[in-house]
Amino acid sequence: MFNGHCLQINSKKSIPEQQSIRYKTVFIKQQVDHFSYGNNDVFDQRVLINSDYFEPYGPVFFYTGNEGDITWFCNNTGFLWDIAEEFNAALIFAEHRYYGLSLPYGNQSYKDPQHLGHLTSEQALADYSVLIDYLRNEYGKYFAKSPFIAFGGSYGGMLASWMRMKYPASVIGALAASAPIFQFEGLTDCGVFYKTVTKAYERFSMKCVSNIRKSWQVINKIGSTTEGRKYITKKFSLCKPLTTVNDVAVVKGWLFNTWTNLAMMNYPYKSNFMEPLPAWPVKRACSYLNKSLDHEVLIDGIAKAVKLYYNYRWFQSCTEMVMPMCSNGIDDMFERRDWNLKEFCDGCTNKFKVKTRPFFVVSQYGGRNISAASNIIFSNGDLDPWSGGGVLNSPNPSIHVILIKDGAHHLDLRFSNKDDPDSVKQARKREIEIIQQWLKDYWQNLKEKI
Amino acid sequence: MFNGHCLQINSKKSIPEQQSIRYKTVFIKQQVDHFSYGNNDVFDQRVLINSDYFEPYGPVFFYTGNEGDITWFCNNTGFLWDIAEEFNAALIFAEHRYYGLSLPYGNQSYKDPQHLGHLTSEQALADYSVLIDYLRNEYGKYFAKSPFIAFGGSYGGMLASWMRMKYPASVIGALAASAPIFQFEGLTDCGVFYKTVTKAYERFSMKCVSNIRKSWQVINKIGSTTEGRKYITKKFSLCKPLTTVNDVAVVKGWLFNTWTNLAMMNYPYKSNFMEPLPAWPVKRACSYLNKSLDHEVLIDGIAKAVKLYYNYRWFQSCTEMVMPMCSNGIDDMFERRDWNLKEFCDGCTNKFKVKTRPFFVVSQYGGRNISAASNIIFSNGDLDPWSGGGVLNSPNPSIHVILIKDGAHHLDLRFSNKDDPDSVKQARKREIEIIQQWLKDYWQNLKEKI
Numbered sequence: 001m002f003n004g005h006c007l008q009i010n011s012k013k014s015i016p017e018q019q020s021i022r023y024k025t026v027f028i029k030q031q032v033d034h035f036s037y038g039n040n041d042v043f044d045q046r047v048l049i050n051s052d053y054f055e056p057y058g059p060v061f062f063y064t065g066n067e068g069d070i071t072w073f074c075n076n077t078g079f080l081w082d083i084a085e086e087f088n089a090a091l092i093f094a095e096h097r098y099y100g101l102s103l104p105y106g107n108q109s110y111k112d113p114q115h116l117g118h119l120t121s122e123q124a125l126a127d128y129s130v131l132i133d134y135l136r137n138e139y140g141k142y143f144a145k146s147p148f149i150a151f152g153g154s155y156g157g158m159l160a161s162w163m164r165m166k167y168p169a170s171v172i173g174a175l176a177a178s179a180p181i182f183q184f185e186g187l188t189d190c191g192v193f194y195k196t197v198t199k200a201y202e203r204f205s206m207k208c209v210s211n212i213r214k215s216w217q218v219i220n221k222i223g224s225t226t227e228g229r230k231y232i233t234k235k236f237s238l239c240k241p242l243t244t245v246n247d248v249a250v251v252k253g254w255l256f257n258t259w260t261n262l263a264m265m266n267y268p269y270k271s272n273f274m275e276p277l278p279a280w281p282v283k284r285a286c287s288y289l290n291k292s293l294d295h296e297v298l299i300d301g302i303a304k305a306v307k308l309y310y311n312y313r314w315f316q317s318c319t320e321m322v323m324p325m326c327s328n329g330i331d332d333m334f335e336r337r338d339w340n341l342k343e344f345c346d347g348c349t350n351k352f353k354v355k356t357r358p359f360f361v362v363s364q365y366g367g368r369n370i371s372a373a374s375n376i377i378f379s380n381g382d383l384d385p386w387s388g389g390g391v392l393n394s395p396n397p398s399i400h401v402i403l404i405k406d407g408a409h410h411l412d413l414r415f416s417n418k419d420d421p422d423s424v425k426q427a428r429k430r431e432i433e434i435i436q437q438w439l440k441d442y443w444q445n446l447k448e449k450i
Numbered sequence: 451m452f453n454g455h456c457l458q459i460n461s462k463k464s465i466p467e468q469q470s471i472r473y474k475t476v477f478i479k480q481q482v483d484h485f486s487y488g489n490n491d492v493f494d495q496r497v498l499i500n501s502d503y504f505e506p507y508g509p510v511f512f513y514t515g516n517e518g519d520i521t522w523f524c525n526n527t528g529f530l531w532d533i534a535e536e537f538n539a540a541l542i543f544a545e546h547r548y549y550g551l552s553l554p555y556g557n558q559s560y561k562d563p564q565h566l567g568h569l570t571s572e573q574a575l576a577d578y579s580v581l582i583d584y585l586r587n588e589y590g591k592y593f594a595k596s597p598f599i600a601f602g603g604s605y606g607g608m609l610a611s612w613m614r615m616k617y618p619a620s621v622i623g624a625l626a627a628s629a630p631i632f633q634f635e636g637l638t639d640c641g642v643f644y645k646t647v648t649k650a651y652e653r654f655s656m657k658c659v660s661n662i663r664k665s666w667q668v669i670n671k672i673g674s675t676t677e678g679r680k681y682i683t684k685k686f687s688l689c690k691p692l693t694t695v696n697d698v699a700v701v702k703g704w705l706f707n708t709w710t711n712l713a714m715m716n717y718p719y720k721s722n723f724m725e726p727l728p729a730w731p732v733k734r735a736c737s738y739l740n741k742s743l744d745h746e747v748l749i750d751g752i753a754k755a756v757k758l759y760y761n762y763r764w765f766q767s768c769t770e771m772v773m774p775m776c777s778n779g780i781d782d783m784f785e786r787r788d789w790n791l792k793e794f795c796d797g798c799t800n801k802f803k804v805k806t807r808p809f810f811v812v813s814q815y816g817g818r819n820i821s822a823a824s825n826i827i828f829s830n831g832d833l834d835p836w837s838g839g840g841v842l843n844s845p846n847p848s849i850h851v852i853l854i855k856d857g858a859h860h861l862d863l864r865f866s867n868k869d870d871p872d873s874v875k876q877a878r879k880r881e882i883e884i885i886q887q888w889l890k891d892y893w894q895n896l897k898e899k900i
Binding site: 031033034035036037038039040112113114115116117118119120122123126129130132133165166167168169170319354355357359360362363364365366367369370371372373374375445 | 481483484485486487488489490562563564565566567568569570572573576579580582583615616617618619620769804805807809810812813814815816817819820821822823824825895
């Protein structure tokens with residue numbers, strides 16, 4: 001999940017190749033605007049398909065692509081590759097509009113709100129539904145009766161669950177991993193997010209947490225002088241020297257994100273999702289901060305603990321995906337930051353020239369009332385910052401809630417690994433059982449109708 | 451339901467006033483385009499509210515306005531006014547965008563596809579969901595916890611059922627009267643519609659049906675000469691003389707519509723929904739055609755049987771609401787007319803300069819697969835032409851199907867009348883029971899959560 005405050009993408013990096021991953025790439029024509037008829041533009045949506053393990057009447061596992069190049073998600077959703085053979089399933093990875101190669105207006109796509117304005121979850125869901133109908137027709141011989149199941153992690157997990165809620169005729173069920181569909185205005189305490197980040201660090205070292213909590217005022221103090229800013233510039237190996245107090249605030253913002261991202265990507269083994277990271281990166285970071293530090297020495301430790309990430313404000317967080325977050329420095333290890341909706345929206349207008357609609361997503365997807373939905377698995381790692389805005393209680397027996405102890409951000413969707421904790425093994429086992437039950441029910445219902 | 455082939459609106463006529471109908475009118479700001487951020491225009495949606503019978507914790511009956519001035523539907527949905535007191539319900543009638551006074555761009559709204567393009571069912575449903583959230587906030591003291599139930603007839607009934615499918619957090623259930631949600635490409639035999647029109651006439655007189663069936667070739671023959679066209683012009687009191695064979699085809703098109711509309715509005719008492727009509731208008735029309743007629747005498751009878759309607763092609767039928775219809779002259783009383791999707795779409799491009807998307811509605815609303823839906827009543831008159839594209843079989847126990855014997859188009863939604871047949875009385879009784887059960891379940895669930 002790339003939130004409004006942070007995002008790291010290093011699109012220049014090559015995608016690491018997994019041995020087991022093979023797909024063919026197709027492009028499907030889509031309307032740029034499904035919901036208005038004044039715009040007849042179309043674009044090519046990229047879709048990755050693997051049918052190596054598919055057998056007639058097998059299911060189709062459909063990954064609802066999120067905010068990035070679909071090949072990343074394809075490479076980092078090993079769970080689907082691990083279970084394809086067992087299910088005789090085809091795998092489809094659909095790229096989200098405006099990311100990767102699925103750019104409605106080519107290199108003009110991000111030019112202005114007129115070109116970019118069609119980047120919304122509703123349009124993306126409509127793409128997926130149209131795509132599924134297209135696949136059923138085009139590959140009718142194979143897929144006509146095949147049940148489709150949606151999979152997704154993070155924002156992709158939100159899309160997977162919304163796909164089942166809004167388009168239940170397209171998918172018979174959804175696995176929504178680390179999908180914070182309740183992380184919206186009025187639905188979840190804005191402080192939960194950073195409290196959970198802090199918990200992920202507490203799990204390894206209370207000392208580490210108190211050092212980070214202390215670091216903000218130390219940075220403020222040292223950053224208040226020219227000499228101090230030079231020191232910080234050097235220690236953090238910044239490309240551009242910090243010249244003003246405002247520059248120091250930018251560094252702090254970047255630190256907020258970095259601590260958060262390390263918690264999200266706190267997998268039990270080396271990973272390479274957004275950045276190459278060691279196993280348990282929070283533990284590694286805390287190894288530099290596991291005794292009481294202060295002053296320049298603390299800055300030193302912080303600088304060693306973090307790596308440099310790229311940062312940007314995610315466009316969709318400025319339109320509908322407005323996720324309130326705040327910290328108070330007491331219940332969490334961060335500097336106090338209040339949530340100010342107006343300021344946030346003003347920042348968006350400033351940056352993207354768009355008008356934020358922070359309440360629409362609740363009207364559109366029902367807020368906390370998801371009791372009419374069915375056949376969705378919501379899985380969450382208990383140490384994932386996004387779990388606080390996730391679905392943690394089931395409103396009815398066909399909504400399954402799975403909590404993964406010590407789990408980071410959609411750990412269950414990754415390839416199985418010898419260092420996986422038992423909790424994630426159990427979670428995957430349960431997910432497989434539930435999906436098998438959906439398939440059984442599906443064929444049973446179909447038989448009854450014939 | 452105003453279909454692609456026909457529509458009669460006489461907007462110059464004043465709305466007949468019902469004694470029991472009182473409401474206040476409010477206007478609510480809505481986004482013109484909910485799903486794109488390049489357009490920040492807003493408009494005022496008209497909403498009619500009556501809370502005379504409302505008591506705290508009472509339900510809110512929410513009419514999902516269809517294609518026309520909302521005051522028509524308000525005046526012709528007597529069922530809600532009849533039951534408001536019994537339920538201590540508030541009544542809300544929401545006007546559909548681009549109709550009545552809810553014109554996004556004032557008198558420029560219908561100017562071109564750029565202005566008109568936002569006239570879609572998806573945008574309208576989003577309006578209703580935003581409106582419901584607004585009402586809950588604005589009238590929180592009254593409505594915060596009140597369960598909303600959607601009601602609608604015809605296209606409004608489609609919207610009511612889709613509202614429950616797509617926005618189940620907004621409404622706990624829906625009564626969708628005469629809602630042909632299956633009248634789309636690939637879902638229903640295109641011939642069913644005119645077969646059902648024919649059935650409505652057979653119910654009164656087989657002779658009438660054979661006269662009408664014969665009339666097409668008689669009109670063709672007489673219309674093929676100048677003299678004959680003069681005769682037709684005179685008998686039908688046309689304002690403009692028929693000069694070509696093509697003009698004759700226009701008259702036949704108008705006859706198709708008129709026979710259809712008489713069947714739709716075949717209520718057991720005088721009505722004034724679109725045009726003032728006598729009780730059982732089909733019977734009345736057939737009274738001029740109840741013995742074997744031919745040649746000029748047949749034309750005479752036909753002319754007496756029909757009244758003049760206004761006609762236009764409904765814009766939405768040219769975008770997403772494409773409803774295939776055909777006749778063969780054998781199973782129905784009409785002249786043969788094949789369904790030709792390409793021709794239909796070409797006609798739309800010609801008329802409105804829009805590109806039709808005839809398959810999108812199936813992707814969007816799931817086609818015939820509505821098994822994940824819950825709490826919807828689908829009622830249909832068995833003699834209503836639209837019943838063939840309606841939901842006539844329930845996919846699960848919480849979808850209720852009610853067939854009304856001898857019923858015309860959403861008869862159950864009208865005011866109760868001393869001439870109501872037993873079938874519609876029974877239907878309304880059953881609808882009330884089901885709604886009471888929904889309310890009971892709602893409060894029970896809420897209690898369990900506290």
